[in-house]
Amino acid sequence: MVEAYQRRSALNHFGLAARANQGGHATAGVILGESAHRTIINIRGDANDAAFTNAVKSVTGVDVPTKANTVNKAGEVSILWLGPDEWWVVTTPDRSDELVPALRQAFQGQHAAVIDVSESRTVITISGAKARDVLARGISLDLHPQVFGPGQCAQTGMSKCNVLLHQTDDKPSYDIYVLKSFSDYLWQWTEKIATNFGLAIGA
């Protein structure tokens, strides 16, 4: 893990913190921001094996979601479905040093894996009445509220980038997980589209 005092977010050069102070949030159709440095831990195992699901629950306090493209959350920890035997444990920054060894310990003797991928991604947050319209310009998924709502996630393409999209509430708000090396491009693309709908920068 990078020393916290040296760490800069992938979108640091856009000066988002300063721009967030410029206001406009009350009238904005879209609020964009970055949620940097989240703890993201990739886990793999057999969801039909109670030893695996119990181990995950005992360490994280969250039930492993077995329904495709869903998220379970308890307290500060979310578990996002990636595949039939693959999930992300996502939480606040700097939890890997504690959670990774705990998960490895809990999985001992199982055909399971734990990999810290926190430094691979950053999260672009998008929220507001027009958020869906912005996403629809770059995502082929049907995001209509009857089809895709809070607590659902999907890995998909967004304007040529591979992303994981997670709807967090019905404002609607979404987290867009993207590889850091793609994040400069994806931010610029998203900001350009969002400008058409009244943009403010979130803190």
Next chain:
Amino acid sequence: MFLITCPYCGARDEHEFGYGHEAHIVRPTPAEYEQMSDAEWAQYLFMRKNPKGVHFERWVHTKGCRRWFNVARHTVTHEILAVYEMGKPAPQIDTEKK
């Protein structure tokens, strides 16, 4: 452009997927290697079906769950007649009707 129903994620745009060519090609066992002629190796390595009709093929959900699976697709209409997991046998499909 067409929709493919990933057996794990559900219906997604074709652009999320990669194509993996003919399914159900069985690799020879080490015991069989020794017995195989060049012609049999060529058959295994290079010769592929190219039907006008139902084709059993592999796809991967590249931009989604990244899992491989099998698809039965009609090569003229592009109609997807079946989607099934890796390791499952090819389903019976009434090709006369199609």
